[in-house]
Amino acid sequence: MLKKTSSKLFVLSALCIFLLFYSNYSTINLSYGAYAKAPVAPNGPTVKDKVLKVEKVTDGLEKPTSMAFLGPNDILVTEKETGKVMHVIDGQIQDTPAIDVSVATDIERGLLGIALAKQPDGKIYVFLSYTESGNDADGSDFEDNVDPSGNRLYRYEYVDGQLENPTLLLDLTAIPDNGRGEHNGGKIRIGPDNNVYYIVGEVGGHRTQAQNIEDGPEPNGLGGVLRVTQDGDIVKGDVIFGDESPLNLYYAMGIRNSFGMDFDPVTSNLWDTENGPTAGDEINLVYPGFNSGWSLIQGFSKNDFMVTGATPDDLVYFGKGSYSEPKFSWVTPIGVTALEFLNSSKLGTGYQNNMFVGDINNGLLYRFVLNEARNDLSFDNGYAENTGPLADREVNDPKENQPIVFGQGFGGITDLQTGPDGYLYVLSYTGSLFRILPSSGNITNWTSTASIGTTTKGQQQEQLDNNDQINSQNDNSVPAVIVGINGDSSYSPNPISIEKGQTITWYNGDTISHTVTSGQDNDKDAGEVFDSGAIISNQYFSFKFDDSGEYQYYCIYHPSMVGEVKVD
Incomplete structure (x- = not known):
């Protein structure tokens, strides 16, 4: 471990102690706001582009969190608190779930992530992440104070509509330091290298060296992007943070909590979203060794939202670890969630390989265009509205959102996926699944200048x-x-x-x-x-x-x- 020091170390330590207490205290009192999720608009969701429309695929799901496509019109959807993986075929929710696992459900615990990997021999692996119940009863952590068994990543085989033959790949603690079941993350992606990428938060206030606390406990697998093979083995090759467990699991660390990540189909770069506490929601380019800065830095380091006085030099670095500023940040949190690259031209070539991002607080869908090198966001082209206020890559006032808001009224968005049909699918915590598709056979690039919710x-x-x-x-x-x-x-x-x-x-x-x-x-x-x-x-x-x-x-x-x- 490389320890970065500064003349402010004593003051910083004192501030960190204060922050730990305050962040736990304030989280308790502000938590309700964080989990008041946006409803679907009374007349349904809409998008700005008039040549596109929003179509409801289905509703009646119970607090859905993630989805994965088995094929055209054939989707598996996870439900947070029932522990069920529901099968949606041609818009119809099937009566029998693909599996029903026992989950702890308090706050952000539950059945959280899903990803599929089709094998050369025809097998289909299904990866699930969930907070496993401590007594095989759903919600017993909330109702009876039963500690969950852990935050776990499993691999199953999809056989005749059912998930069978479970294999435990990762077993992480779900016991919080602050007594709350928050920041469990849970999204899963299969990388271009065919490895499994799993993002997990710091789980209720854990403060280890992975959260950049220099004299804290050693990393415990929380607060980062973890990477394993599809068999659950350590990925061989260049050592990123270290060759000892659990450092050899980390692809990135210093992450507070995330509900979204995806690989750029052009460059294979990984991007994620990250939730701030009372300030500093982020979009990040996540490279091997990325340190996002939590719990000393959130949002752009110059803003010092965490009131620690910390700079990147004060973070804790292992191996090839390094800090990078966010590519975009919201000063006022929006509850940023899903992130998806639209690997399709079916909505128009202007949208192909654009990044789409959702939020839970407002039910808004955001669209971002990448620069030519695809290592940053660009606001110089592709937008019909004034992007001048976004030149600093930061939304300082909610009204600066306008150019990047692509759609509204979806309810709290939990997942975004490009379907086999090439259309963009939007999963809402309200229980509905939508897709965005052409309103007719003629597709043009995005030119609408309609504003959303602006009030003078x-x-x-x-x-x-x-x-x-x-x-x-x-x-x-x-x-x-x-x-x-x-x-x-x-x-x-x-x-x-x-x-x-x-x-x-x-x-x-x-x-x-x-x-x-x-x-x-x-x-x-x-x-x-x-x-x-x-x-x-x-x-x-x-x-x-x-x-x-x-x-x-x-x-x-x-x-x-x-x-x-x-x-x-």
């Missing part, structure tokens, strides 16, 4: 003055607008004064999801009086106040957004 100050006032539709649907309620992240000016008007028995309808005029949740951040009883859940852009939430009093409220995604209702 003048439009906000217009919405307040012209609420006929909202009023007619909500019994002539008192209108309000969710303006955006701006302290006590985030909701307009603020405060709102009404009479007992009146209803308020909050309309989301921002570009991202927000909530209307009673109480304040860190209140134990927050949300008990009223809680909207995620209100996606251009949608609304109504609540009738039957009792007099003063009601404070806030957004659980963005706790600095605060408002007040005064009921006479």
Whole structure:
């Protein structure tokens, strides 16, 4: 291990101790916001390109997390909390699952990832990642405080519609340091080298040297991209981090948590998404030896979102390990999830090999164009809107999202895949599966300039003055607008004064999801009086106040957004 030191080491250590405590504490209180997933838009999802359309393939799945194609119109889908791998044929969910495994389900635990590998002899291997229950009962960790057995990667054989002959490839701890079942990652990809790549988070606050804590315990296999052969063996060849276990498993480390990764079909480079805590969602180019910087750096290092004062020189490096800045970052987290390269021209040549990314908070689908060398993102071509604010590779204000937003209204997105038909499939945590395909036989490149969810100050006032539709649907309620992240000016008007028995309808005029949740951040009883859940852009939430009093409220995604209702 190469230990990088600096003159700030003592101060940094003290700050890290503070951060460990604070991050655990704040995660407990902010967690609800992180898991308030976007609903599907009332009229269904849409995309910007008018020559494309969104078609529902099926619904009725239970909290689906990942999918893999056996063939055209033949899909295996994992369900987080049932532990079932459902078989979807021609849009119909089959009655009998391919397998039903026992899973721990608290927060981000569950049946999380799936990948297929067809063998030369005709066999089909199916790889599953899941948090295995400690007593063979689904959800016993949440209901009965039974510790899970572990975060596990299994290989099965697909035989006559069933998954058989399990082989355990990786067995990692699922016991958190902070008492919470979060940051289990779980996505699986088969690499161009035919090896299995599995991404796992730091699992409830583990702080080892793999999380860049210099005097922490040795790495334990968490917080990185792990790589094994399809038989579960160590990949032979150049040593990346080290030749001793578990360093010989790591392809990358320093990763907080991820719900998406994919290989570029042109270069074979691996890219991932990474979730920040209260700031710094990321897209990364993941090379052998990549150190993403967690838990000292999240987002661009210059921003110091983690308030550690750390630079790349303060990270912990093994072997060929090195740090690289994100290729893109959101200052305000969106709950970034799936990542997929569209290895197809079926939606138009302008989209071929583009990167598509989803989020869980807003139900938005993002599109990115790579540069000629395909080692970075480019905003100089392929977009119809002004990309000037994205020149710094950072969304500093949610409205800067506009050029890269390709679609909306999908509900919280958990997976993206290119189907055998060449179309883009979008899996929603709400239980629906969609695909994006041509609206006709004529395909053109993306040229639409339609904006999604943009609201100016003048439009906000217009919405307040012209609420006929909202009023007619909500019994002539008192209108309000969710303006955006701006302290006590985030909701307009603020405060709102009404009479007992009146209803308020909050309309989301921002570009991202927000909530209307009673109480304040860190209140134990927050949300008990009223809680909207995620209100996606251009949608609304109504609540009738039957009792007099003063009601404070806030957004659980963005706790600095605060408002007040005064009921006479």
